[in-house]
Amino acid sequence: MIAITVNGREVQVAPGTSVAAALLMAGEPSRLSVRGAPRAPLCGMGICMECRATVNGVLHQRTCQLLCAAGMEVVTG
Amino acid sequence: MSARVDVLVVGAGPGGMAAATVAAEAGRRVCLVDGGTAPGGQIWRGYSTPSASRSPHGREFVRWSERLQRSGCAVWQGWQVVDHPAEGVLRVERDGECRDVGYERLILATGARERFLPFPGWTLPGVMGAGGVQALMKAGLEARGRRVVVAGSGPLLLAVAAGLHDAGATVAGIYEQAAAGRLARFALRMLRHPGKLAEGAGYRLKTRKAAYRTGAWVVRAEGKDRVERVTVTDGRREWQVECDWLACGFHLVPNLELPLLLGCSVAGGYVAVDALQQSSVANVACVGELTGIGGLEKALAEGQIAGWAAAGREAQARAMTAEAGRGRRFGAELEAAFALREELRTLADAETVVCRCEDVPYGALAGKVGWREAKLHTRCGMGACQGRVCGAVTEFLFGWDAKSGRPPIYPALMSTMAEGAEETKAAAQRR
Numbered sequence A: 001m002i003a004i005t006v007n008g009r010e011v012q013v014a015p016g017t018s019v020a021a022a023l024l025m026a027g028e029p030s031r032l033s034v035r036g037a038p039r040a041p042l043c044g045m046g047i048c049m050e051c052r053a054t055v056n057g058v059l060h061q062r063t064c065q066l067l068c069a070a071g072m073e074v075v076t077g
Numbered sequence B: 001m002s003a004r005v006d007v008l009v010v011g012a013g014p015g016g017m018a019a020a021t022v023a024a025e026a027g028r029r030v031c032l033v034d035g036g037t038a039p040g041g042q043i044w045r046g047y048s049t050p051s052a053s054r055s056p057h058g059r060e061f062v063r064w065s066e067r068l069q070r071s072g073c074a075v076w077q078g079w080q081v082v083d084h085p086a087e088g089v090l091r092v093e094r095d096g097e098c099r100d101v102g103y104e105r106l107i108l109a110t111g112a113r114e115r116f117l118p119f120p121g122w123t124l125p126g127v128m129g130a131g132g133v134q135a136l137m138k139a140g141l142e143a144r145g146r147r148v149v150v151a152g153s154g155p156l157l158l159a160v161a162a163g164l165h166d167a168g169a170t171v172a173g174i175y176e177q178a179a180a181g182r183l184a185r186f187a188l189r190m191l192r193h194p195g196k197l198a199e200g201a202g203y204r205l206k207t208r209k210a211a212y213r214t215g216a217w218v219v220r221a222e223g224k225d226r227v228e229r230v231t232v233t234d235g236r237r238e239w240q241v242e243c244d245w246l247a248c249g250f251h252l253v254p255n256l257e258l259p260l261l262l263g264c265s266v267a268g269g270y271v272a273v274d275a276l277q278q279s280s281v282a283n284v285a286c287v288g289e290l291t292g293i294g295g296l297e298k299a300l301a302e303g304q305i306a307g308w309a310a311a312g313r314e315a316q317a318r319a320m321t322a323e324a325g326r327g328r329r330f331g332a333e334l335e336a337a338f339a340l341r342e343e344l345r346t347l348a349d350a351e352t353v354v355c356r357c358e359d360v361p362y363g364a365l366a367g368k369v370g371w372r373e374a375k376l377h378t379r380c381g382m383g384a385c386q387g388r389v390c391g392a393v394t395e396f397l398f399g400w401d402a403k404s405g406r407p408p409i410y411p412a413l414m415s416t417m418a419e420g421a422e423e424t425k426a427a428a429q430r431r
C-alpha cells in the first residue's frame, strides 16, 4: 500500500491508484466550483477538469491523470 | 525541432497503435505520441497489468503492443499534443517540458469521449460518467459495497454494469433511454456480428439481478453533499432509486479538437475521409472514433489502412477497406439504435448548470442565438475544459455548432505557447 495525505489526513491506497480514485474513496470532493459547490471526478479520462486539486503544492492538477506516489500531499477545494 | 519523423501518429488507442505498427514495420521512421499514462486508449485502458492481459480483449492488446514494440516505432507516452505551430510540425508537452515534432505524414487517432447531458443534480459528487466510472475503477477506485445506478445510453452501459458487479458493487438498476423497439431491431442486426451479441449477452447475464429498463432515463439526482437518490422515468410515471453513485453517460462524441486545428473538414459530426482514411488536408489521415463511433474492429482496420497508405503500400491498404466498411456499418447501426430521445432536451431547469467550469445555468443560455454569443455573454465554454463537456451539451440542447480547434487544445503552460520548444529546453537546462 501507498500512503498519501488528503487535506492533511493520511489515506492508504493500492499501487496504481490515481489521485482522483483516492479522493473518491476518501469521500473528499476535488474542487469547489466558481459558485462554491463541491465537485468530484466526472469523466475519469482527463477531459472534464472536475478532478482538479493541488498536488505537492502545484495548483489545478488533473488528478485522474496522476498516479498516487508515497508521501504525496493533496489539498482539495 | 526536437525530432523529425516520416510518420507521426497521435493517440495510442487501437487505431493509433495499428497505424504506427504497420507504418514502422514497412520501414518508415514513426513516432506515436499519447497523452495518457499507458498505451491502449479507451477500450484497452488498464490492460498493461498482468491480470487484465489474460482476458480475450487483453490478449489482443498484448499482441498489438508486442508488435508495436518490435516494429521500431518510438512511443512517447504521457505527451499531450497542444498546438500546430507551423506546417508539418506538432507541439507536445509533458510535465511542463515541451517538444516540437516534425513530420511528413500525420495520422490522427484521438478517439472519443463520453457525451454528458445536464439534469438537476448532475453536478453532485458521486454522479459520474458510465465510462468515467469504468476508467476510475481501472485506476484503483474500489466499488465493493457501493450501490450504483447505471444510466444514459449506449452499449457501454451493460459493460460498465458488469464491471461494477465483478468488483462487488450492487447494480441498483440499468436505465437505457433508447426504446425497446429500436434495440430489438439492433439486436437482430447484430446476428451478423455474433461475437458482439455474445459479449452483450454475457454482460447482461452477470447483471441479471439488476433491473434493466429500456426507454427509461434519470430526470433528477438528489442528496446533501453527494448523490443519495435518483428519480427515474419511463415517460409515464416516475420512481426513486437510492444509490451511492450514478454512472451516467450518453454514448460517445469524437475528440475533434486536433483535426479541426489542422483544418480537416468535418461532415455530420465526424472527420470526412476517403477510402484510405485521407482527410481534406493533404498529408493528414484520421482513423478510429474520429471518423465515426464504431469500436475496436473499425479502429484497428482503419489504423492499418492509414499506416499502410502512409508507407506507400496502397495495395495492402486497399485489402483492409472491406473490413473497415463493416465496422462503419456497425457504427451506423449503433448510432441509429441509441439515438437520443427528445425528452432529454427538457431535463435541465433554469438553474441547472450547463457549463460546469464556469457555473453557467441553462436559464442564462436559453434564447442565445449561438455558441459564440453564449461564450461572449455568459463565459459558457470558456473554462478549463474548453467546452469539451458543455459544447456537446449545447449542440444537443440548442443545435449550436460548438466544435472548436483553437490552440492550445489542452491547457498548456504559457511558456509552451509563447516560446516553444527550443526556448523551454534552454530554460530547463539553465534550471
Ligand SMILES: Cc1cc2nc3c(=O)[nH]c(=O)nc-3n(C[C@H](O)[C@H](O)[C@H](O)COP(=O)(O)OP(=O)(O)OC[C@H]3O[C@@H](n4cnc5c(N)ncnc54)[C@H](O)[C@@H]3O)c2cc1C
Pocket: A045, B010, B011, B012, B013, B014, B015, B016, B033, B034, B035, B036, B040, B041, B042, B043, B044, B079, B080, B081, B082, B109, B110, B111, B112, B113, B114, B131, B132, B134, B135, B156, B159, B252, B255, B258, B287, B288, B289, B290, B295, B296, B299, B409, B410
Ligand atoms: C470512456 C470510454 C470507455 C469505453 N469503453 C469501451 C469498452 O469497454 N468496450 C468497447 O468496445 N469500447 C469502449 N469504448 C469505445 C472506444 O472508443 C473504442 O472501443 C476504441 O477504443 C476506439 O479506439 P480509437 O483508437 O479510435 O481511440 P481511443 O481508444 O479513444 O484512443 C485515443 C487516444 O488518443 C489520446 N489522445 C487524445 N487526444 C490527444 C492529444 N491531444 N494528445 C495526445 N494524445 C491524445 C488519448 O489519450 C487516447 O489514448 C469506450 C470509449 C470511452 C470514451
Ligand code: FES
Pocket: A020, A041, A042, A043, A044, A045, A046, A047, A048, A049, A050, A051, A052, A062, A063, A064, A065
Ligand atoms: S475526472 Fe474528468 S478530467 Fe479528471
